[in-house]
Amino acid sequence: MPRLRHHRFHPSQTVEHAPDGGAVVCFTASGLQEICWHLFTWGAAIRIQAPEELAKAYADQLDQARHALAGDGMLITG
Numbered sequence: 001m002p003r004l005r006h007h008r009f010h011p012s013q014t015v016e017h018a019p020d021g022g023a024v025v026c027f028t029a030s031g032l033q034e035i036c037w038h039l040f041t042w043g044a045a046i047r048i049q050a051p052e053e054l055a056k057a058y059a060d061q062l063d064q065a066r067h068a069l070a071g072d073g074m075l076i077t078g
Contacts, residue, residue: 004042004045010027010028010029012027012028013025013027014026024049032053032057035054035057036061040061
């Protein structure tokens with residue numbers, strides 16, 4: 001994951017090399033929603049280990065996206 005290791009999520013971040021060849025990015029931020037939006041850009045390449053609140057917010061946004069695709073949300077046209 002060279003791209004991840006060089007990406008700046010937050011000014012206070014630290015990046016640690018994981019035994020499996022991945023990386024662990026740690027930082028403190030004030031808003032879960034914005035972090036989730038950034039994480040969505042990484043697709044399946046990320047895994048949220050902590051905090052639990054972030055994992056829940058991410059799952060909630062996935063559920064909202066599923067509802068939008070199913071036609072349960074507002075109608076948005078071109």
